[in-house]
Amino acid sequence: MFKKVILAVCLAASLINIADAKGLSGIADKTSALNRYSSHYRILSPRSPQEAAKAFEKYFNAGDLEGMLSLHDKNIAFIPSPGTQLNQPDQIRQALKQFLSLKLPIDMKVRHIYQADNIALIIFDWSIQGVDPAGKQVNLKGTGADIVRKQMDGSWLYLFDNPFGTTSSNTQ
Template identity: 35%
Template sequence: MTSHDENAGILPVDAERLTAAYMDAFNSGDAERLDRLYEDTGVVVPSPGRPATGAERAAADRYLLGLGLPIDARLRHAYVSGDVALLVVDWSVHGTGADGHEIRIEGTAADVARRGPDGLWRYAVNNPFGTGRTPR
């Protein structure tokens, strides 16, 4: 785990700021910075019903970063209970891809964040499609 000083300015001290920190890290294009927003065992759900952690989590985030398009993310609700928070976030990635085709990916996230011993918030679960169901 990295030190508090290394995370200063990346990880927020308020759960309500984690969405903005994610958007800033994503839009920087820096995969390592984005990965620092997760707990060591944090999970991302790149498609409904398919959680990923560790190297798979990093690969899923790199795939989205590889689109080269910015993310717009707006916190709708933050429900904080002690060191745990549920964040409901409306987000979209929209623009023209490198191949010239229009890309539009969007959803309403249901994310779980946890405050670490250092007082900073990280994703325990980044679930960008919230309650979306896997297409049948």
């Protein structure tokens, strides 16, 4: 724990130096950058399947695309809609940008987590509701079935991100 605190302080100091180099001179600019970093650091490495789900929700609600992508295993399969599987990083980035473009929070409720060794299945209910930037009413919801895999460093990353679970492709 002590080593993590020292590492966080050193990295925060480095971030402030980078902020200086980029011309972020005001204390508000530096504080904002440090707060963004601190929030990212706390959930950088989910240590359980439950933490992975919480991290995804937190990054989504912060509009943090890079944070969301950091939760992906290198072999991720993203299923943005029933019957559609994406494996290429650029495709996944674009699909996630579409969800984030709604500028609405996601509410996720984990129903079950089933774990076998270093693989876990997360069953969860989710919803995105509100009015998007274009003024359209949004009411998206589903029951997801995601799979996360424990990494060598003990963190858990998404191997399958499947927000619509077993929904049939002809019902969407």
